[in-house]
Amino acid sequence: MTLPTTHMRTIIIPAAGKGTRMLPATQVTAKELLPVYDRPVIQFAIDEAIHAGADRIIVVVSDSKPAIREFLGDTAIASTGASTATEIVYVTQADAMGLGHAVLCCKGMTLPGPFGIILPDDIIVGGSCMSEMAGHYHAGQMIAAMKVPVADTSKYGIFSFRGTTNDICIPVNGIVEKPTLGQAPSSVAAVGRYILQPMVFDILGQTPKGAGGEVQLTDAIAIATRSLPLTAFQFSGTRYDCGSLDGLLAAANARQASLKAVRMDAPLSIVRPSVRPYVGSQTQSPDPDQPFCEPVSRAF
Ligand code: G1P
Numbered sequence: 001m002t003l004p005t006t007h008m009r010t011i012i013i014p015a016a017g018k019g020t021r022m023l024p025a026t027q028v029t030a031k032e033l034l035p036v037y038d039r040p041v042i043q044f045a046i047d048e049a050i051h052a053g054a055d056r057i058i059v060v061v062s063d064s065k066p067a068i069r070e071f072l073g074d075t076a077i078a079s080t081g082a083s084t085a086t087e088i089v090y091v092t093q094a095d096a097m098g099l100g101h102a103v104l105c106c107k108g109m110t111l112p113g114p115f116g117i118i119l120p121d122d123i124i125v126g127g128s129c130m131s132e133m134a135g136h137y138h139a140g141q142m143i144a145a146m147k148v149p150v151a152d153t154s155k156y157g158i159f160s161f162r163g164t165t166n167d168i169c170i171p172v173n174g175i176v177e178k179p180t181l182g183q184a185p186s187s188v189a190a191v192g193r194y195i196l197q198p199m200v201f202d203i204l205g206q207t208p209k210g211a212g213g214e215v216q217l218t219d220a221i222a223i224a225t226r227s228l229p230l231t232a233f234q235f236s237g238t239r240y241d242c243g244s245l246d247g248l249l250a251a252a253n254a255r256q257a258s259l260k261a262v263r264m265d266a267p268l269s270i271v272r273p274s275v276r277p278y279v280g281s282q283t284q285s286p287d288p289d290q291p292f293c294e295p296v297s298r299a300f
Helices: 041-051 067-072 099-104 129-136 150-155 199-204 217-224 245-265 268-274
Strands: 010-014 056-061 075-077 083-092 115-118 122-125 141-147 157-160 169-172 174-177 188-196 230-234 238-241
Touching (some): 010 041, 041 056, 041 075, 041 083, 041 122, 099 217, 129 230, 141 157, 141 217, 150 188, 157 169, 174 217, 188 230
Parallel strands (some): 010 115
Antiparallel strands (some): 141 188, 157 188, 169 230
8 A cells, every 4th residue: 555645654753852841840740750640740741642543653762761661662552441551652762962862862763654753842732733734734844822821932942924814724924943032933833742854853963052052853853844845733731841841730630630530421330440540550430532621722
């Protein structure tokens, strides 16, 4: 069978960051393994990659965080406990040189066609963002997008647009990584979901260090826009920044609320036998596939 050239078969999950914003919680534990109520942060990315139909997940790790590999193994397992045909391969990022460098470490490991990236810190609930993007993707580059307070624009990659639009897919003029306050071209930020073309690997290999002295994925994407159109995608779900303590707590609270709602909605005769106590490593939710927040829609 010949797959369409727009079919995304590989998803990269960069997980080699040091988690310095969350010390001492991340002193010996990878931030990707911190719990969001009942499951680790990285499991959300794995579930989303499985849902989007990935054949291969590439996890970028550092030698100082071997537990990520121990937890995930070599074949993706959904949080329902169901095994899948999705293989997990690992690549080590020896030096913390930024997100762009982490993605560059995967050069030559992606399957043919466009590839996806899920930043595990960005948990999106209430709709599988990567599946939504894959459903709308036709060509070029696509990044999930969200409006943020103007005061926060210096924390993100920020898009510039030709005009305003309420479409789900919005053509983008350019993107700039962490602009200084007052210099942001809009208040619409990149969120950690990307669909990119392999040519970005070649660009990354020549991209100089940018914001924060790191090789920035955003900079390579901006260069690629000279030959590839870039689309900002308005996703339907709610995003939590689980690379921050407050975001992690908010996600955990939402997760807890959704599990309780699922249990209250379900008939007792079904719930009682299937609910296991929320302790120990064998714990599973009654319905882990149930999105745990109502989808919200935003207009830029
Ligand atoms: C990264 C990207 C940035 C994006 C953000 C979303 O930044 O470089 O463009 O807006 O993720 O979470 P980081 O959070 O790693 O600094």
